[in-house]
Amino acid sequence: MAISSDRVRLLRRWAPRNDNKRKPRNDNPYRCIWVFAVFIIGILFLTPYSLYSDSGKERPHGDKTKLLKGCASCHKGHGIYNTPMLSERKELYCFRCHGQSMYVEKAKSEGDLARDVTTANIQKEFEKPYHHPIEKIGIHQYGEILPEVDSSMSPHAACGDCHHHHLVKNDNKMSGIRGTNKEGLRVRITAEYELCFNCHSFSANLPADQTNKAEIFKISNPSFHPVIAPGRNTYVPSLIPSLTPSSLIQCTDCHNNDDAAGPRGPHGSQNRYILSKNFTTTDGSVGDSEYPYELCYSCHRSSSILANESFQFHYSHISREGASCRTCHNPHGSTQYTHLIDFNRATVMPSDSMQLLYTDFGNKKGQCSLKCHGKNHDPAVYPSGISNPSPVEPSFMPKRFPSRR
Numbered sequence: 001m002a003i004s005s006d007r008v009r010l011l012r013r014w015a016p017r018n019d020n021k022r023k024p025r026n027d028n029p030y031r032c033i034w035v036f037a038v039f040i041i042g043i044l045f046l047t048p049y050s051l052y053s054d055s056g057k058e059r060p061h062g063d064k065t066k067l068l069k070g071c072a073s074c075h076k077g078h079g080i081y082n083t084p085m086l087s088e089r090k091e092l093y094c095f096r097c098h099g100q101s102m103y104v105e106k107a108k109s110e111g112d113l114a115r116d117v118t119t120a121n122i123q124k125e126f127e128k129p130y131h132h133p134i135e136k137i138g139i140h141q142y143g144e145i146l147p148e149v150d151s152s153m154s155p156h157a158a159c160g161d162c163h164h165h166h167l168v169k170n171d172n173k174m175s176g177i178r179g180t181n182k183e184g185l186r187v188r189i190t191a192e193y194e195l196c197f198n199c200h201s202f203s204a205n206l207p208a209d210q211t212n213k214a215e216i217f218k219i220s221n222p223s224f225h226p227v228i229a230p231g232r233n234t235y236v237p238s239l240i241p242s243l244t245p246s247s248l249i250q251c252t253d254c255h256n257n258d259d260a261a262g263p264r265g266p267h268g269s270q271n272r273y274i275l276s277k278n279f280t281t282t283d284g285s286v287g288d289s290e291y292p293y294e295l296c297y298s299c300h301r302s303s304s305i306l307a308n309e310s311f312q313f314h315y316s317h318i319s320r321e322g323a324s325c326r327t328c329h330n331p332h333g334s335t336q337y338t339h340l341i342d343f344n345r346a347t348v349m350p351s352d353s354m355q356l357l358y359t360d361f362g363n364k365k366g367q368c369s370l371k372c373h374g375k376n377h378d379p380a381v382y383p384s385g386i387s388n389p390s391p392v393e394p395s396f397m398p399k400r401f402p403s404r405r
């Protein structure tokens with residue numbers, strides 16, 4: 001808490017804000033002239049260097065075999081009002097070439113885009129029920145400072161938050177975008193999560209039902225999915241090769257297009273939380289069907305989980321009682337317990353003796369004190385029959401101390 005409020009103050013000092021900050025910028029009559037001047041300077045000195053230099057070949061927006069008119073494929077005459085001479089409102093702009101075929105055909109017939117180029121239809125992704133809210137238009141500003149420090153700002157996400165209009169690359173679609181590292185500092189992006197942390201970590205306007213992902217993936221936590229660094233557990237028998245306990249995964253391994261043949265990216269999905277595969281967070285899916293937890297089973301063998309290779313009571317809870325993985329595990333990390341244990345308080349209550357606790361006794365051994373669907377564990381120990389267990393000593397916990405990095 002202290003850290004983030006320090007940060008906020010620091011940012012405020014760097015970037016003094018006033019109430020005009022987010023006012024539409026078109027109330028300045030000279031803006032048009034300024035934009036034109038900057039544009040000419042850009043053409044003469046700056047942009048050609050970055051867009052069309054030798055490395056420009058890997059920048060698709062600098063490829064004149066595809067964008068036949070170069071800069072003019074995107075910038076027209078004086079352009080429309082309040083844009084840097086763009087031919088379309090900014091929010092719709094990218095769909096000219098990455099949207100429905102109707103738009104793309106138009107760009108082709110106007111000679112802006114080569115006939116033989118096929119671009120992915122990203123517009124379709126944003127029409128799915130769960131998507132990043134690009135329809136919240138006009139909030140994003142080029143050069144804005146994220147994470148947001150003003151709690152009254154409406155959260156937003158635009159194409160330009162995740163892709164740079166000039167510097168985007170085929171092999172690095174975040175190229176040119178600044179990110180937020182695990183400490184909350186502004187950095188050049190070197191890992192995908194640093195893009196996501198711009199809006200899903202220390203933002204003052206984080207929605208109430210979302211957690212700070214930098215805190216939950218923090219590598220000093222007792223457990224976390226290996227997004228920032230390899231995980232702490234060395235015994236994860238369920239992993240599907242070539243995954244191992246030293247693998248790293250990305251946010252977009254779970255948050256992605258549900259259509260595996262469609263364009264990649266966390267744009268939109270038919271699944272809630274923009275998940276690439278189905279995941280049921282609530283209890284009630286009795287039986288051996290993989291479907292409710294197919295997201296988890298894309299990396300963890302269901303045959304291992306349901307054969308109780310680690311937790312002796314996986315099968316009885318999942319298949320017989322219909323408990324969701326989410327009832328016991330957090331898909332991101334746990335600030336309290338090992339093994340991503342973070343009980344879902346929607347169903348898990350304190351036990352009759354008012355205990356709500358998980359204790360790790362070492363590999364495949366532990367105990368829970370809780371009450372769930374009326375069933376009282378006060379406590380319940382696994383594996384069944386172990387007697388007189390004692391909690392793991394720090395020295396017996398190589399998976400906690402020190403962290404494997």
Ligand code: HEC
Nearest residue numbers: 038039042043047048051061067070071074084142160165
């Ligand atoms: C793929 C389309 C596209 C191409 C090609 C393109 N631009 Fe842009 N340009 C944009 C967009 C979109 C913006 C507005 C970014 C914003 O404000 O969020 C922009 C903004 C600008 C700006 C304002 C400063 C900035 O970077 O925001 C300048 C100057 C500029 N472009 C110059 C050029 C020049 C010169 C070329 C050719 C070398 C070029 N652009 C090619 C899409 C393009």
Ligand code: HEC
Nearest residue numbers: 060066073093094096097112119120159163165168170173
């Ligand atoms: C005038 C046409 C045009 C416009 C407008 C345009 N793009 Fe592109 N874009 C292309 C072409 C052509 C490619 C290269 C083909 C491809 O890889 O899909 C490309 C490639 C990309 C890529 C990399 C795709 C990949 O598969 O590697 C991204 C990301 C991208 N554009 C985002 C944007 C965004 C965001 C905007 C709006 C600011 C935008 N584009 C506007 C034509 C355009």
Ligand code: HEC
Nearest residue numbers: 133155156157161195196198199207251252255266273274
């Ligand atoms: C520029 C800001 C921004 C960036 C960058 C960003 N997001 Fe988001 N994201 C949002 C906003 C705004 C929402 C909608 C929040 C809401 O539910 O009100 C959202 C929603 C989501 C949701 C759905 C949440 C829910 O409750 O359904 C997921 C999942 C998500 N983002 C993942 C990601 C991932 C993964 C990345 C990085 C690849 C990322 N986001 C990058 C702004 C951003």
Ligand code: HEC
Nearest residue numbers: 193196200209210211213225227250251254273279281331
């Ligand atoms: C192993 C899969 C997995 C990975 C990796 C993952 N998520 Fe999630 N995420 C989920 C699932 C499942 C849910 C829905 C259930 C829940 O919220 O507990 C979710 C929910 C969310 C939500 C909405 C609810 C909330 O908790 O805030 C956001 C935002 C989000 N994830 C962002 C991210 C970001 C950012 C990253 C990377 C730093 C990431 N996720 C990595 C599986 C994953």
Ligand code: HEC
Nearest residue numbers: 094098120122132134157158159162173262263264265266
């Ligand atoms: C919240 C961040 C975010 C937003 C908003 C966003 N993208 Fe993406 N986009 C990504 C990520 C991450 C990838 C995938 C990168 C990867 O897998 O290498 C991606 C991939 C792409 C690709 C390549 C897809 C493929 O498989 O060929 C295109 C094109 C693209 N985005 C265009 C857009 C356009 C246009 C918009 C706005 C309408 C947009 N994106 C909005 C994060 C975002």
Ligand code: HEC
Nearest residue numbers: 236237238293296310311317323324325328339363364365
């Ligand atoms: C009733 C609580 C509970 C439920 C429900 C549950 N788990 Fe677990 N799980 C545990 C406990 C406790 C451990 C730790 C076992 C140990 O001590 O090593 C564990 C360990 C794991 C592990 C790490 C070791 C391994 O097996 O590779 C994975 C992966 C896992 N669970 C996945 C899942 C998935 C996927 C689901 C849903 C299909 C699920 N769990 C449902 C309690 C649960």
Ligand code: HEC
Nearest residue numbers: 223231232233245247249253295296299325329331339340
């Ligand atoms: C993209 C691949 C991927 C997906 C999807 C995935 N996991 Fe994992 N998971 C891993 C990897 C890799 C590890 C090993 C980390 C380690 O060694 O601590 C792991 C470890 C775990 C552990 C053990 C962590 C510990 O510290 O003991 C649990 C529990 C777990 N996953 C549960 C889940 C659940 C529940 C889901 C579905 C919501 C899920 N996983 C989805 C890749 C994945």
